[in-house]
Amino acid sequence: MTAGMPRESYDVIVVGGGVHGCSLAYRLAVRKKRVLLVEQRDICSGASGRNGGITGEGSSLFAGAGDAVYALTSENLRMMSTIGDELGIDFQLTRPGGLDVATTEAQWDHLQQAVPVQRAAGLDVHLLDAHEARKLEPALTPDIIGAKFARGHGHLWPFGLVHGLAGAATKLGAEIRTNTTVFNLLRRGERVSGVTTSSGQFEAEHVVLATNSYTPLLLPELPAGSIVPARGQILVTQPVAPMLNHAFGTNFDKEYGRQVPGGPILCGGFRRLDEDEGLGHYEERVTLPVISGIAGCLTQLYPALKDIQVVRCWAGIMGFTPDGIPLIGPMDGMPGLTLSAGFNGGGFSWALITGKTLAAQLCGDTVPFDLSPFRPGRFAEKGTAWNNPFTAGEASRARAGHEV
Numbered sequence: 001m002t003a004g005m006p007r008e009s010y011d012v013i014v015v016g017g018g019v020h021g022c023s024l025a026y027r028l029a030v031r032k033k034r035v036l037l038v039e040q041r042d043i044c045s046g047a048s049g050r051n052g053g054i055t056g057e058g059s060s061l062f063a064g065a066g067d068a069v070y071a072l073t074s075e076n077l078r079m080m081s082t083i084g085d086e087l088g089i090d091f092q093l094t095r096p097g098g099l100d101v102a103t104t105e106a107q108w109d110h111l112q113q114a115v116p117v118q119r120a121a122g123l124d125v126h127l128l129d130a131h132e133a134r135k136l137e138p139a140l141t142p143d144i145i146g147a148k149f150a151r152g153h154g155h156l157w158p159f160g161l162v163h164g165l166a167g168a169a170t171k172l173g174a175e176i177r178t179n180t181t182v183f184n185l186l187r188r189g190e191r192v193s194g195v196t197t198s199s200g201q202f203e204a205e206h207v208v209l210a211t212n213s214y215t216p217l218l219l220p221e222l223p224a225g226s227i228v229p230a231r232g233q234i235l236v237t238q239p240v241a242p243m244l245n246h247a248f249g250t251n252f253d254k255e256y257g258r259q260v261p262g263g264p265i266l267c268g269g270f271r272r273l274d275e276d277e278g279l280g281h282y283e284e285r286v287t288l289p290v291i292s293g294i295a296g297c298l299t300q301l302y303p304a305l306k307d308i309q310v311v312r313c314w315a316g317i318m319g320f321t322p323d324g325i326p327l328i329g330p331m332d333g334m335p336g337l338t339l340s341a342g343f344n345g346g347g348f349s350w351a352l353i354t355g356k357t358l359a360a361q362l363c364g365d366t367v368p369f370d371l372s373p374f375r376p377g378r379f380a381e382k383g384t385a386w387n388n389p390f391t392a393g394e395a396s397r398a399r400a401g402h403e404v
């Protein structure tokens with residue numbers, strides 16, 4: 001830290017107490033940096049506490065960025081297996097593999113095209129016919145066409161991991177202020193030099209926005225549409241006897257779910273049945289068409305669930321990007337500011353390695369990954385027209401006349 005700075009000054013201020021902010025704060029604390037993490041609500045109260053808890057490696061379907069996506073997310077998956085011991089926590093990680101189930105010819109065609117491309121990029125994925133898929137997951141309906149099996153993919157308890165990271169960061173000296181809202185970035189000349197919050201001003205050499213969908217609210221300099229809030233909804237059933245051996249996705253991965261320890265089955269998706277497909281607002285509210293759609297999908301895939309009660313549902317806000325990949329690294333033209341945001345529907349598959357990599361970068365180390373595809377300023381040049389290969393941008397694609 002620079003000598004002579006006022007007391008409320010830090011090496012790094014991290015805004016956002018989700019999995020990304022906590023992962024980064026932990027890694028910075030390991031490196032003995034003076035860290036302040038500021039969170040407007042509580043730790044893990046945003047998307048990180050409202051998601052499906054499914055994790056895996058990214059795909060090579062992102063044109064031009066596939067290798068960079070795979071390099072980071074495969075390392076993240078490796079780190080998932082060791083972080084529990086490192087932090088001394090149990091976050092219920094299990095990695096039995098994931099199943100992406102095809103119930104229509106269109107989905108089956110998509111899986112047949114995707115698997116060779118993903119295998120070439122290094123993913124351990126395999127096509128299964130209906131018989132093979134049902135051997136792995138006997139509860140599946142006989143009506144499926146087939147599935148993709150992704151070895152090593154799995155699921156976890158998000159709260160356990162995020163609070164484990166936050167707790168470890170605190171033990172190592174990081175300061176965490178919850179119920180504290182960042183209103184503005186402070187500037188000293190060109191440089192971002194701190195934040196103004198609901199409990200005062202704080203200065204730092206570096207400010208990192210780990211604010212996911214909320215990032216545009218703090219950073220009007222981002223071209224409109226660089227990160228779009230997208231509401232996702234999830235339902236949870238009453239506990240049932242163990243019946244799902246794998247996390248599952250279906251319908252181009254737009255629907256997904258898993259059985260959690262203790263027996264409840266969690267399932268989400270059907271954002272396309274939401275008002276405006278859930279895009280463009282921050283209301284954490286469930287809607288009947290979406291929850292009904294999810295329930296229908298669950299009983300279609302697993303007929304044994306047809307008389308099972310739904311006991312809970314919730315909504316959370318993701319940060320979608322036009323090209324489906326996040327914004328990671330220094331913000332162009334704004335020295336002192338770094339972004340770690342826009343993780344679409346899969347932030348847990350990135351958070352451990354992103355935190356470690358950004359901590360190294362902020363300490364001036366060379367990082368062993370190609371971060372260029374994730375450059376936060378890229379949309380100023382390439383525009384924000386939707387080209388997200390998975391779920392994002394359905395409404396705008398529909399408006400543009402593409403098939404959704």
Ligand SMILES: Cc1cc2nc3c(=O)[nH]c(=O)nc-3n(C[C@H](O)[C@H](O)[C@H](O)COP(=O)(O)OP(=O)(O)OC[C@H]3O[C@@H](n4cnc5c(N)ncnc54)[C@H](O)[C@@H]3O)c2cc1C
Nearest residue numbers: 016018020040046047048051052054182232316346347348
């Ligand atoms: C329904 C649903 C299902 C999902 N399923 C999965 C899944 O199965 N697997 C997976 O990997 N991912 C899944 N995701 C996505 C995943 O949850 C996110 O990618 C991930 O949690 C993003 O983490 P984050 O730390 O970047 O953002 P968040 O967890 O949203 O954290 C950002 C934090 O910043 C805080 N903040 C924002 N503005 C301010 C401010 N001005 N001042 C102070 N604090 C501020 C917010 O309160 C919030 O806590 C799902 C998401 C949803 C909603």
